[in-house]
């Protein structure tokens with residue numbers, strides 16, 4: 001069986017180990033297998049899919065639809081018609097907001113989200129609320145990042161039409177109880193949208209078990225190319241929704257004044273599709289399955305424990321979220337007394353260590369935790385203990401570099 005070191009060799013970008021890449025929550029790296037799959041698609045099968053009646057086009061269509069089946073199985077969808085290819089999580093959530101939200105939320109209704117959401121799961125709902133006169137209600141976590149049962153049961157009510165919740169917070173790393181929230185939201189008649197951008201790369205997702213109505217995720221955070229993502233939607237909901245974008249490919253019949261739409265999933269995929277990257281996403285899924293979520297989680301937990309243990313020895317560091325490293329999904333967000341996160345990131349960059357600094361597209365959360373900006377180190381299974389040690393060693397010298405003395 002291949003080891004983590006063997007898998008790491010599949011990533012040319014890591015080369016001789018000059019760089020430590022700890023910004024995996026922003027985007028992952030891609031193994032050679034994924035890059036080759038995309039390149040092979042263009043070298044051997046390229047033609048506009050879903051259109052031509054010649055071999056190349058039919059082969060491209062088959063590869064694209066096979067990729068959809070791989071994605072459907074990956075997230076536990078009942079049928080591949082429930083998988084819509086999009087550019088990313090942002091587009092998937094916008095699709096739901098425009099095609100479901102605008103038609104099903106009315107004046108006085110409520111949309112429940114959490115204060116931990118990425119802007120991608122806030123702004124589309126602000127848009128629906130603004131246009132339709134609805135109210136946005138925010139779930140708030142405790143200090144450990146946990147949204148309690150009492151919190152969601154008090155805010156999800158008969159007025160709630162949509163609950164849109166992140167599966168894993170891109171700042172706290174906490175996994176939200178999406179199955180329990182979904183069950184409660186359904187008992188109140190609300191539809192549930194899960195933002196899976198930070199969960200799909202790290203844990204086995206089963207949308208049927210969660211019971212959610214929509215699940216959005218991005219390929220680029222799970223080793224697929226940038227520009228391909230997916231939306232899972234429950235078939236009966238998708239069937240009754242209007243298209244998000246209109247034009248070629250998503251029609252059944254067009255007259256001068258009107259049009260009828262294609263069947264699912266094509267009704268939601270206007271224009272030439274991104275088949276090459278869908279093929280890359282399917283290959284990334286096969287790669288994840290080869291590594292195995294057990295191994296992915298084990299390595300991430302080991303590295304996070306090491307990271308948090310090292311940070312706990314630096315009294316000027318404050319770590320946000322749970323004290324338990326197993327509850328961070330590889331994400332550790334922190335601040336350093338007296339040093340701006342941007343300075344921290346710059347000093348680390350001098351040593352070719354890549355971390356994220358800023359608001360992480362989660363400004364309401366930054367306001368909630370009272371930090372304008374934080375630093376974030378996020379690991380994936382291909383990172384190593386040596387990298388964590390190098391990061392901690394360099395981090396411990398940052399205050400000195402910034403003029404605080406040893």
Ligand SMILES: Cc1ncc(COP(=O)(O)O)c(C=O)c1O
Nearest residue numbers: 088089090118120170197198218
């Ligand atoms: C929790 C979460 N939701 C949504 C997104 C948006 O993803 P994308 O930029 O791929 O649309 C991100 C990206 O960082 C994220 O972490």
